[in-house]
Amino acid sequence: MLSVAEAQARVLAAAGARRRETVPLHEAHGCYLAEDVTALLSQPPFNASAMDGYAVRFEDIAPGMTMPVIGEALAGKAFDGVWEEGVAIRILTGAPMPEGTDTVILQEDVAYEDGAIRIMEEGPGFAGRHVRKAGQDFALGALLLKAGSRLNARAIALMAASGHGMAEVYARPRIAILATGDELVPPGAQPGPDQIINSNGVMLSALARAAGAEVADLGILPDRHDVIRDAIADVKDVDILVTVGGASVGDHDYVQAALVDAGATIDFWKIAMRPGKPMMLGTLGDAVAIGLPGNPVSAYVCAQLFLLPLVRHLMGASNPFPAPLQGRLTMDMPANGPRANYQRAHVAAGPDGWEVTPFPVQDSAMLSRLEEANALAIRPAEAPAAEKGSNIAFLPLNND
Structure with a gap:
C-alpha cells in the first residue's frame, strides 16, 4: 500500500496542464492569478x-x-x-x-x-x-499581485481600483461525480427497507464548489458493470471524474473494472491510511479519475487529502495541500497500526496552545461525529502510544 504522501504526489502528477481563462472581476473570487498584475493607473490619480x-x-x-x-x-x-x-x-x-x-x-x-x-x-x-498624495496607494506600473495569488475580496478590490476589469486566472476545474450502489437513493427520497440515502454526492459537491470547482453531480448508478462502464465512457470535457463506492475488489465492486473497460489507466487503489484505504487513482483521457470509498467519513477524509488539493493545484495554487498544525493531546492514545490514522477530533484553544481531543468512536459511517468535529487528528503509521499532554498534528476542518 502507498503512503499518504506518495499517494498525494501521484495525484498531482496525474493532473494535466492547467487551463487559463480571462474572467470578469465579479467572477474571479477564489481563483488563482495566471500572471502578475500591475497597476494601470496611479491611486489616487491626483492629490x-x-x-x-x-x-x-x-x-x-x-x-x-x-x-x-x-x-x-x-x-x-x-x-x-x-x-x-x-x-x-x-x-x-x-x-x-x-x-x-x-x-x-x-x-x-x-x-x-x-x-x-x-x-x-x-x-x-x-x-x-x-x-x-497622488500615487500614495500605488503608482502606475507598480506590481500589485503576483501570479499564483488567490483572489479574495481584497485582492479583487485592489485590481478594480488599479484599472482592471478582467483577471487572467487558471480555470476552475470541471468535476463530474458518479455514485454507485443498489442500496442508494437520492436525498429527499424515501429509502426502502434495505436502502440508505446517498449523502456523499451532495457532500462532495459542496466541498468541491467551496474550493472553486465547477461540479456536475451525475447521480446514482446501479451495481452493474455495463451501466457503470457506459456512464463513465459518456463523461466528456471534465478535468476530474470522481466515482463514489465500489472502489475495492469485492464481488460487487465494479468501478475499477468499468473504468479500465471505458479506457482508463489505473495507477493505484490502496493507501496505507484509515479511513480511506480503498481509494483509487487513474487517468481517463485528459481527466484524472479518483475513486472514493462509499463510507461517507472515508469519502470526506480522502476528499480533504486528495481531491481538494487536486482542485487547488489545477486552479494554480503553489502549495495545494493542507498544512498540519500542532496541539497537545487531552487524553492518552494507544499505539497506532501500519496505516496512518486520521481521527475526527475537537480542537480548542488552551492556556498552552491548541488542545486536541480525538473522539472515542471513529466508525467511518458516522456522519454525526464528523459534523461535530472541527479537526482531523493525525496518528502516523506505527506511532507509539502517546500520553496526555504530548504533541499531536492535526488538520483544521474549516474549508467547507
Whole structure:
C-alpha cells in the first residue's frame, strides 16, 4: 500500500496542464492569478482631500487669521476657479486639491461667517496635512499581485481600483461525480427497507464548489458493470471524474473494472491510511479519475487529502495541500497500526496552545461525529502510544 504522501504526489502528477481563462472581476473570487498584475493607473490619480474642510496653502495661514472662501471642490467635480494667495477653497473628502493648495484645514477647526473662515486653535500643524498624495496607494506600473495569488475580496478590490476589469486566472476545474450502489437513493427520497440515502454526492459537491470547482453531480448508478462502464465512457470535457463506492475488489465492486473497460489507466487503489484505504487513482483521457470509498467519513477524509488539493493545484495554487498544525493531546492514545490514522477530533484553544481531543468512536459511517468535529487528528503509521499532554498534528476542518 502507498503512503499518504506518495499517494498525494501521484495525484498531482496525474493532473494535466492547467487551463487559463480571462474572467470578469465579479467572477474571479477564489481563483488563482495566471500572471502578475500591475497597476494601470496611479491611486489616487491626483492629490486628494482626505477630510471635509478647506484647501489652503500652508505658508499663507496662521492661527486666528481670516481667509476668504472663493469656491468649492467636490468629489467628482474639481474647483474650476483661479486660486490666489491667501484664500481658502471649500473642499470635501475625495475631491482634487486645487492647484496652488497643499493642505486641508478641518471644517471643525474654523469658524465660517459671511464668506470667510477664521482659523481657530493651531490649525493643521504642518504642510500636507489631511491630503492624500497622488500615487500614495500605488503608482502606475507598480506590481500589485503576483501570479499564483488567490483572489479574495481584497485582492479583487485592489485590481478594480488599479484599472482592471478582467483577471487572467487558471480555470476552475470541471468535476463530474458518479455514485454507485443498489442500496442508494437520492436525498429527499424515501429509502426502502434495505436502502440508505446517498449523502456523499451532495457532500462532495459542496466541498468541491467551496474550493472553486465547477461540479456536475451525475447521480446514482446501479451495481452493474455495463451501466457503470457506459456512464463513465459518456463523461466528456471534465478535468476530474470522481466515482463514489465500489472502489475495492469485492464481488460487487465494479468501478475499477468499468473504468479500465471505458479506457482508463489505473495507477493505484490502496493507501496505507484509515479511513480511506480503498481509494483509487487513474487517468481517463485528459481527466484524472479518483475513486472514493462509499463510507461517507472515508469519502470526506480522502476528499480533504486528495481531491481538494487536486482542485487547488489545477486552479494554480503553489502549495495545494493542507498544512498540519500542532496541539497537545487531552487524553492518552494507544499505539497506532501500519496505516496512518486520521481521527475526527475537537480542537480548542488552551492556556498552552491548541488542545486536541480525538473522539472515542471513529466508525467511518458516522456522519454525526464528523459534523461535530472541527479537526482531523493525525496518528502516523506505527506511532507509539502517546500520553496526555504530548504533541499531536492535526488538520483544521474549516474549508467547507
